[in-house]
Amino acid sequence: MENTKDTSILYANDLSVAYGDKVIIPSMQVFIPKGKITSIIGPNGCGKSTLLKSLARVIPHKTGEIVLDGKRMSELSSIEIARKMALLPQGPQAPAGLSVEELVSYGRYPYQKGVGRLTQKDHEIIEKAMKETGVESLKDRSIDQLSGGQRQRVWIAMVLAQDTPLILLDEPTTYLDMAHQLEVLELLQKLNQEEHKTIALVIHDLNLAARFSDHLIAMRNGQVLFEGSAQKVMSSEVLKAVFSLDACIEKDPWTGRPTMVTYRLINNQTD
Incomplete structure (x- = not known):
């Protein structure tokens, strides 16, 4: 992996998470690099939201250790955690x-x-x-x-x-039109660049993930298959392994980031 605990504001080692007898994440090592925007991508049901909620201590993990800003979360009080990390869940209700x-x-x-x-x-x-x-x-x-x-x-x-220095967001662009999706992501980018917030989010739109993220984590079946820069992760080989897609990737003329122009299923398989 490109990142280590020394450059990460949040990391987990040997993390496993289950709902009852159903294991969602069997064993995972994951790093959220400090001062960056990280997007977690992967097919539906691969454990993206479960990972985010587990890292935020919303749902318990079976095994493993989570370290937040250099301290074991198990040794921190709820108030101490809330002063270091904020979570915006999917579809919050007021x-x-x-x-x-x-x-x-x-x-x-x-x-x-x-x-x-x-x-x-x-x-x-x-x-x-x-x-x-x-x-x-x-x-x-x-x-x-x-x-x-x-x-x-x-x-x-x-x-x-x-x-808080760290903000986690679970699918913050869901149900928004394209203009509002851009508005939200540009706001997060501004908070990262001007307020120096570390941001990690779950997102489905791969092109938006590649456009706005410094770091991508690609998951499948409760495991991290690939992680790194958009140039590394947003490739036809990675999308084939993660999503079973045959994708055409080109360079965005405006941002210089990789963008998916078109795609098709491989052997009509879906996840």
């Missing part, structure tokens, strides 16, 4: 009638003490998070009144208000 500013303020929960009143610093961080995600003008609007793209930016503002 209570009915909640305003944008109220939802974003939930990100300050790990820092509240006593009766949980927001401090001046909390309000400043909330305002900054809304401004950076472009939802400041919507702060008094109800979440229910927003479009899908606006709503996703508000959720990202909430995890940004959590003020």
